[in-house]
Every structure is written in C-alpha cells, then in structure tokens.
Amino acid sequence: PRHYRIVSLPGEGIGPEVVDATLAVLQQVAQLHSFTVAVEYGWLGQPAVQRFGRAFPQETARQCEGCDGIVLGAVTQGLLEIRQHFNLFINLRPVRPTPCLFPASALKSERLAGVDILFVRELASGIYFGESGRGNDSGSGYGYHTMRYADAEIRRIAKAALNQAQQRRHKLTVAHKENALPQIPWTALVHEEARDFPNILVEPMLADNLAMQLILKPQQFDVVLAGNLFGDILSDIGGALTGSIGLLGSASLNGQGFGLYEPIHGTAPDIAGKGIANPLGAIASIVLMLQQWGETTAAQQILDTQETLLSQGYCTADLCSQRSQTQVTTQEFTDLFLENLRQNNS
Numbered sequence: 001p002r003h004y005r006i007v008s009l010p011g012e013g014i015g016p017e018v019v020d021a022t023l024a025v026l027q028q029v030a031q032l033h034s035f036t037v038a039v040e041y042g043w044l045g046q047p048a049v050q051r052f053g054r055a056f057p058q059e060t061a062r063q064c065e066g067c068d069g070i071v072l073g074a075v076t077q078g079l080l081e082i083r084q085h086f087n088l089f090i091n092l093r094p095v096r097p098t099p100c101l102f103p104a105s106a107l108k109s110e111r112l113a114g115v116d117i118l119f120v121r122e123l124a125s126g127i128y129f130g131e132s133g134r135g136n137d138s139g140s141g142y143g144y145h146t147m148r149y150a151d152a153e154i155r156r157i158a159k160a161a162l163n164q165a166q167q168r169r170h171k172l173t174v175a176h177k178e179n180a181l182p183q184i185p186w187t188a189l190v191h192e193e194a195r196d197f198p199n200i201l202v203e204p205m206l207a208d209n210l211a212m213q214l215i216l217k218p219q220q221f222d223v224v225l226a227g228n229l230f231g232d233i234l235s236d237i238g239g240a241l242t243g244s245i246g247l248l249g250s251a252s253l254n255g256q257g258f259g260l261y262e263p264i265h266g267t268a269p270d271i272a273g274k275g276i277a278n279p280l281g282a283i284a285s286i287v288l289m290l291q292q293w294g295e296t297t298a299a300q301q302i303l304d305t306q307e308t309l310l311s312q313g314y315c316t317a318d319l320c321s322q323r324s325q326t327q328v329t330t331q332e333f334t335d336l337f338l339e340n341l342r343q344n345n346s
C-alpha cells in the first residue's frame with residue numbers, strides 16, 4: 001500500500017488545536033482510501049525557542065528532510081526561516097467561497113457567485129528577505145527593509161503560476177507596482193515566460209487597484225500572481241470573500257513538489273485554548289497535500305464532507321452569524337467530520 005511520512009509542527013496558539021483536528025481527518029481518509037500516514041511531531045516557533053533556544057532548530061530541519069510533507073499549525077516565529085531553508089518559493093492559496101457561507105461574507109452574494117481564485121505568492125524572496133537594519137542619523141533612529149528580486153526568482157514563480165493557470169481557466173493576473181517601483185519588472189518578465197503558454201491571457205494589474213477589484217468584481221480573477229509582500233496582503237482579502245480567514249489553507253512548495261502545508265490564519269491568541277478554533281483552514285491545507293500526492297479521491301472526499309457539514313449549518317464561532325446555523329466546538333466539528341467521512345464511504 002501507499003505509505004507517507006509527514007512531520008507535524010503544531011506551533012503555538014490555536015495551532016495545536018487545528019492540527020489535532022486535521023490529523024484525525026487525515027488518518028480517517030487514509031484508512032478509507034487504503035494508504036498510511038506516519039506522523040512525527042516536531043518543534044517550531046515559541047515551543048522550539050523554549051526547548052532549543054531557536055524558533056527553527058537544526059533538529060527540526062533534519063527531521064523534515066526527505067519527508068512527504070510538513071503539516072504546520074501556526075507560529076509567531078520561525079516561519080520565514082523554514083520557508084527559506086527548504087526554498088519554498090511557491091505559495092498556493094486557493095479561495096473559493098461556498099454558497100452556503102455567502103451570508104457570512106460582507107460582500108453581496110451576487111458578487112461571490114462563481115468566485116474561484118488561486119493566489120500564487122512568491123514566498124522565498126522580496127522584502128521579507130532583503131537587506132534590513134536599523135541605524136542612527138545624527139540622533140534620530142531609522143529602519144529599513146529592502147525589496148530585492150532577482151529576475152530568475154520572478155521567472156521561476158511566473159512559470160509556476162503559468163502552470164497553474166494552464167490547469168485552470170487560462171488567465172493570469174500579475175500584481176505589480178511598477179509606477180512606483182520600476183526596477184523590478186514583473187510585467188515584462190512574466191510576459192517573456194508566457195511565450196511558452198500562448199493560450200494563457202496575462203493581465204498585469206497595479207497591486208492597489210487589484211485590492212479594490214478583488215472586492216468590487218472578484219469573478220474576473222483566475223490565477224493571481226504576486227510577490228511576497230503584496231501576495232500576503234492580497235490573499236487576506238480571500239478571508240473577506242469566503243467569510244472567514246479560518247477557512248483558508250495554503251501549500252508552500254519548492255520546485256520539486258516538496259511542501260509545507262499551513263492555514264493562512266495566525267496563532268489567534270485571543271481564542272487559543274478555548275476549543276473554538278475553526279479547523280477548516282488547516283484541513284484545506286492537507287487537501288492541497290493530498291492533491292500534491294495524487295490522492296485526489298481522498299482530497300475530494302474531504303471537500304465534499306466540508307460542503308455537506310457547512311450546508312447542514314454546522315460551523316465554528318467565526319462563521320456563525322445566523323439562527324439557522326449550529327455553533328459547534330473544534331472537537332464537535334471534527335467528530336462530525338469523521339462520522340460523515342465514514343458514512344459517505346460505506
């Protein structure tokens with residue numbers, strides 16, 4: 001039988017809660033679809049600092065080496081280090097609002113119908129990793145972060161985004177800010193790479209306008225490519241479209257298909273330990289992992305189950321806005337999820 005080894009890095013805040021739920025779902029679909037997943041636990045973020053004195057210790061790096069996927073909860077530190085260590089430059093963030101949650105979004109339902117966006121965010125370079133520092137100019141302190149992109153870094157993420165568009169609706173919108181930052185030529189480089197993809201429409205769009213368009217007319221987008229910082233900001237708009245950032249998952253991949261899978265949300269210290277966190281963002285991330293593995297029927301079964309439960313009105317506190325809904329805890333939602341997976345398989 002197919003056998004996978006993953007490393008789970010639960011992290012901090014609500015991270016461990018949503019990872020617990022997600023791994024239970026993963027083991028259930030593994031059983032139902034005849035593959036096995038061996039899970040090792042590792043240290044990242046605050047717990048790693050306490051134990052090893054570093055947010056991303058060597059021990060964790062070695063443990064993750066050669067595994068089939070890293071399942072991350074949420075951390076406040078160590079994230080940029082692990083992304084860079086494994087050269088995870090491709091960050092995929094799908095956003096597909098489901099009709100049963102349209103009321104949870106601030107946007108009108110007619111603007112949400114049919115929205116299906118894939119954000120492709122460059123994750124291993126740009127201003128997050130440029131030269132930075134603090135200095136002092138005649139008694140007045142200052143700080144700086146530098147946005148730097150090698151042309152080759154733009155080309156490789158452009159190729160990844162074009163490949164995604166090829167498998168979708170053949171449109172690629174490129175976020176840029178060349179009216180103010182002309183030295184980083186996203187538009188020209190993506191157009192060059194797109195010569196190998198003649199059936200894909202490449203549309204450059206200023207990042208500020210793109211933010212507005214995502215709210216005004218999200219249906220116009222298929223794949224949205226953005227650098228590290230713009231991609232971070234723009235993809236959070238996905239939380240406004242779907243109704244909660246708690247629903248969104250992501251895959252962070254190197255060029256060879258090795259990946260780290262994490263929800264887009266943070267550690268949410270305000271609700272940590274209360275058992276009310278939404279596990280669907282973390283679950284959406286392992287759907288991406290299963291798709292990456294080629295376990296597509298298992299991935300689809302998870303998506304179907306999510307749809308069933310949400311349409312029956314079950315949801316965690318972040319999504320409960322209507323009387324017709326039933327607010328459940330993380331644990332209750334997970335139990336319902338497992339039960340539904342088993343029922344739909346027999």
Ligand code: IPM
Pocket residue numbers: 075076079080232264266
């Ligand atoms: C994300 C997060 C991180 C980022 C933070 C925690 C550094 O916001 O993954 O979207 O900015 O990349």
Ligand code: MN
Pocket residue numbers: 232233236264
């Ligand atoms: Mn973010």
